[in-house]
Amino acid sequence: MMRPSIVKVIRDLKTDYVKSLLLVLAIAIGVFGIGSILGGYAVLTREMARNYLGTEPADATIRIEGGTIDQKLLDGVTRFPGVLRAERHATVSARMKVGEDWYPLLLFVIDDFRNIRTNRFTKLTGAWPPPAGTMLVERTAFRVMKTTEGGSVTVKTPNGTAKTITVSGTVHDPGLAPAWQEETGYGYITLATLHWLGERQGFDELRVSFAGSEKSARAIEGKSDAIAQWIGTQGYRVHEVQIPPPLRHPHQGQMNAVLTLFVVFGFLTLLLSAILVSTSIATLMTKQVREIGVMKTIGAGSRQIAALYLLMLLIVCLLAVVPGIHLSRFSAGMLVQQIAGLLNLEIIDASIPHWVPMVQAAAGVLIPMAAAALPVVRASRISVLEALNNFGVSQTRPADSSLARLRILGDTFTLSLRNAFRNRSRVMLTLGLLAAGGAMFVTALNLSEAWEVSLRKIYQHRHYDLEVRLAYPSGSDSLIRRISQLPGIKEVEAWGYSPTSFTEGRRYDLVHTYPDKGHGSFMLLGLPLPTTLVDFPLLEGSWLDPGNADGVVLNHMAQAQAPLLKVGDPVSLSLDGRPTRWRIAGFVEDLGSPASAYVSADAFARLSGARGLTNMLRISFTSRDRTTILQKTRQIEEALEKEGGVVAKTIPISMLRTAMGEHMEVLIRSLLAMAFLMAAVGALGLMSTMGMSVIERTRELGVMRAIGATPRAIGRLVVWEGEIVGVLSLFITIPSSVLLSAAIGRLVGNMAFRTPLPLTISVHAVLAWAGIVLLGSALATTYPAWRASRITPREALTYQ
Amino acid sequence: MEILQRPVVNETGYEPEVLIDVRGVTKSFATSYGEFAALKGVSLQVRRGQLVALTGKSGSGKSTLLNMIAGIDRPSRGEISVAGVSIASLPEGALAAWRGRNVGVVFQFFQLIPTLTILENIVLPMDFCNTYPRRERRERALSLLDRVGIPEQADKFPTALSGGQQQRAAIARALANDPPIIVADEPTGNLDSRTAASIFELFVELAGSGKTVIVVTHEKDFAGYFEHTVAISDGVLLDGATVGGK
Structure with a gap:
């Protein structure tokens, strides 16, 4: 015969199967998240070494x-x-x-x-x-x-x-x-x-x-x-x-950013699951308090009681860990494929190392156990008398009298308000759970929107639509004149460009460019002053002054290569292999460009020995739509050829935006997936805690029925209570999401693009979360309230 | 029956005549209106094998006194000694183990664990206190069910039983570890008079077999079942401190 204490644990799980399933789901999501990230990370780092380093770069x-x-x-x-x-x-x-x-x-x-x-x-x-x-x-x-x-x-x-x-x-x-x-x-x-x-x-x-x-x-x-x-x-x-960064793939930064984001969210998901487990166990213990009293009466000690409930949780954890590990293998595989695409890797061996499921199993058992330890120990140490006298009708605390005086939306609302705060530890956990889930949901969408804002900045601070690079310098006046005659041209400026590097006394350019000539490159750009085609936001110092011939402005990517440089410092940059001396006027944020140093076109021409010549044109059109830009680009190329110019490259701004958008596609998709995951865990947690809050007061609701409350009144009372907690959580969610968005935006932005993502608050995300919370609260409380309102007062009063 | 015959002994092996010795017990509760004394210097002695009724109005302190004797609650002042053991000084863990072995508690609302069958409910105290070898527990539980007259209900869940049957099962559970003392708090308060009578008859039988049974009740119709009745009012016993002799 199996020990009845173990039989009780198993039957309790079966009887409360909805609650048990929610717990299993919550833990499984955490295990799944960790497995997806660690599995993906393990495979990618291994395959990256095989692929990239296997090319013998x-x-x-x-x-x-x-x-x-x-x-x-x-x-x-x-x-x-x-x-x-x-x-x-x-x-x-x-x-x-x-x-x-x-x-x-x-x-x-x-x-x-x-x-x-x-x-x-x-x-x-x-x-x-x-x-x-x-x-x-x-x-x-x-x-x-x-x-x-x-x-x-x-x-x-x-x-x-x-x-x-x-x-x-x-x-x-x-x-x-x-x-x-x-x-x-x-x-x-x-x-x-x-x-x-x-x-x-x-x-x-x-x-x-x-x-x-x-x-x-x-x-x-x-x-x-x-x-x-x-x-x-x-x-x-x-x-x-x-000399490209040693042993680093050109997209290593993006991969690190994506994986870091996953690690951060994976950790937060687990934290959310832990809060959910803690809340659920606390409510479960509250529901079982009289049984605990009875078991203590017949001889069970606090340790035996605690062991029973920890055994229950252990079973839940094991039930969660198995599917969590298996499902995470699929998602890790998908993650690997996504990032392999980003890095152009060929995955030869997609097998996940054994340590990953071991870490998952350990985390899936130990973290929920740790989260549940406090409520379990607290409940198991309850005195027999306290447990036996628990009738599911709590005592009112003195502080509630202030709530009693509130008459905002009638008596039902006031009662709901007081009920919401009656079990303070649970309401705090519920608020914490909702705030954490909400903050992560909103943060994920905030970051996604912040990235969109960054992409829009490419247009906002570049007022040109096309950059034309020439294979050889040509006469700037004649090119400008020729292009300006074309219809639909708004502005043409003749710039100069040259690959450059911080010389440090060398007689050649030392650059960090990869073999594709794009990643890691550093450009020296000479522009006419004043220019109307760019207005990059200043990070420090000032923009170029026509009166300051040796002034240079570095963009944030160039600043990242020499982080010790300050405004006013002298700096030596190579131009056609010769060192040129400049003084730093300022630093600008210049999203979408490689490392760049901006100087006046006059100084550039003088030092490069190309007075009156240009090898780069920047042109704005009267219309910025894609079709017009492509059509104008063709016309300009023809015009330049007739003028004797050899076009090396044309870069419409839309191409820049597309390229940047493609770079971060995985990140954005990941963020959206995270947002939905957070919404799912948060909604589950909400439904779980709210539902339990009603179930554990079935007896109290029965008393209310006995003294004349209609099922509708009870339903209204309980639904209001859920809505109050939901609305209150929003006041924590919004500021938390701002802090989290700023922190993660800085981390991810710096890692991928050497500049923090702008702090952006997505109104849609806040509204969507508010909708989820309010609807979830209503759904979570309506069914148990409906069920509770339909049992007879006698059944309710004998409810255990 | 043999299963009901295990004597209570203290650590020295001495079997005392007076099993329960309550001396000058006061129990006070802090309320929002100040301190409320539920028991005021109560002294009471109960000998082995006695069937005692604790009677009094609602709020008189009878349940509080019962809880003190069962080790469910602790006195604010005074001393409670059961079989020579001062239970008020036992730490919580030791008190739970002591209670499991020495006191069987019967509640008004039965308090059977709803997710366990009747048989499993009865095995549970043996499981917690590890009082009988595992292979014997089932047999013992079936014997106890037979003793209380519901052997055919062993594999049913509590909700499938009538109130009287549930209370009989609760009594069987109280006897699981063969404790010398059975306490019951209004055990018939939720039962009809015919069923209540059968429960009281069971208590008489238990006392006859050497158990000390203390029952809190306010059902005067059944006073005849008790050899001793202790009345309590406003936390004070209305008559003698020592309950008869055997």
Whole structure:
């Protein structure tokens, strides 16, 4: 015969199955959340190492100017002390025609497809190596290039004419961000194909990997500098050394932001579940108080009572942990796929390590047990007399007399108000539960909206619609005049741009750019003053002054690269490989741009030796709709070609916005999923505690029925009570969500984009949560109130 | 029956003549109107095997006195000794264990655990106090049900039983650990007179088998069942402090 105390535990769970299921669900959600995050994290970090590091990314790329790297130089670098691998390479920023429009295309020129030693990529299908006059395409680029394997695409290099090239195969390059996020095509060609496209250059990049385990940026800089100096002695001029953050994928920041967000919300979900468990156990103990009294009367000690209820909770936890772990495997898999897409990873092994379910099981048992410990211990230590005298009709506290005097909405409302505050510990827990759930729900939507606000800022502070980069500087006056004559042009400004870096006394640019030439780049931009096309918000100091020739304004991304710089500090920036001296006028927030330093166009032209010339135009149109911008872009390109300008790249603002939006798609989707999860847990908690609050007062409601209360009056009384608690929780929810939004917005924004997300309060989120709370309160209380109002006074009075 | 014969002994092995010794017990409660004394210096001695009725009006203090004897409540002042053990000084855990082994409590509303069958309700005290080997508990519970006249109800849940049957089951549960003392607080208050009479007959039988039975009641019609009646009014006993002799 099973011990009756254990039988009681099992039967109590079965009898109160709705409550038990809610508890199981609450804990399962927490276990599920932790498993999804940890499982995803474990798989992604493992696969990231396999994928990205498996490509053997070069520690440094040394760019040579005005020459071709011959085999002798390559051999010399390969033999250089400390060099593990060296390879020559070229990357050409070309353009491709998609439909009627031209888009950026990066062409990676490979020395020997059969022996790629750094930044390896994998052949998926097609020819290997690509025959001359054809190219391989990265798998994520087909979506942008709107072509297929075997199809063709029209390509134009800076010095060539438009040529149609066949796509002869598909590759996977885990070292690159997905092409669709960058709105750029990725092609892999031989040097012969590059020459066929009209370029005469040879290999101008040396990709170098160093031996040894020390992969700090500082150590790599030192080793690269030694090689650069040696190359200088061989008759070559080193123009630039690219050292991307070691061992970090270009989208590592975004992945960290997403995973951090998941960890924060996962922890909060578990906290919410713990509060729910604590509330539920507290109400369960209240309901069972007389049984506790009876058990103590027949000889049970406090420890035995506590053990019984902890056993009950243990069963609930085990019931929750099993499905929680299993379901989290699916969600972790989905999360992995989402983030793998963001990082262009190929998941070879999706298995979740064993430690993840072990942590889930431990958290799913220990955290609810810890949360329930206080109510269980408190209830188990109740005296027999107190327990036996509990008739479900609580005593009124003296402080309630002030509530008794309130006559806001009639006697029923007043009674509801007093009832709501009668069991203060429970009402505090219920308020805490609702406030926590609500704050997380509103925060998730606030962050989502904050991101939208950030995206809108791209338009708000950029008053131009199109940026045109030229392959070579051209006469600015004639270009401006020509474009201004086109219909629908509002403003044209001639800017100058050049890759740059903080020189620190070097004779070459030291940049942190990745091989895609976009991620981690740093630009020096010369703009006419005053400009009407940008007005970035100042973070510190002042904007450029036409009278201050050596003033420079750094954007927040550049500031992040040199965080010790202050307004007024001198700074040396490279321009065409030469150091130029500037003084910092201010810092601006410049969302959507890479690291950038803004100086006056006059100073830029003077120092670059390109007076009267421009290599960048920024143009605003009278209409900002997408169709007009695309149409105008085509007209401008034609006009520039007629004027002798060679367009290297056109960047409509909409492309910038799309690229940024795509980067954070996973984050936004995750936030929305979190919001719904929070709403579900919060609503469950609300329904659970409110429902229990009514059930445990069945006897009291019976007394009220006995003295003449109608079922409708009882229903109204109880529903009002739920609504009062719901409304009160909103007063905690809203300020909590503001604090939480600010904290998480700062954390995630800084991690992903080096700037906090703006604090945004989503009115829709607040209203939606208020609706959930009020509707949930009404639903949670209506059914038990209806049930309670239908039992006879006699049944109610004998209710245990 | 043998199962009802286990004698109560204290730690020294001495079996006292006076089983329950209440001396100068006062019980006060703090209320919003000031302190209220439910018992005022009550002294009472009850010997083994006596069937005692505690009578009095509502609020007279009879239930409070019963709770003191059962170890459910503690006196504000005074001393309560049961079988030589001063129960007022026992810590809560020890008091619960003592109560489980020495006092069987019968309530007005039966207070059977609704999620357990009648048989399981009776095994439960043995489970908590670990008084009988596990394999014997079921047999003992069935014997007790047979003793109180409802053996066929063993596997039913309390709600399936009549009030009288539930009270018989509650008495069987009170006897589960073979305690020397049975206390009952208005055990027939929720029963019809015929059923109530059968319950009182059961108490008489228990006292006859050596149990000390104290019953709080205000049903004068059944006074004849008791060999001793202690009347209490406003927290004071109206007659003698020692209840007869056997």
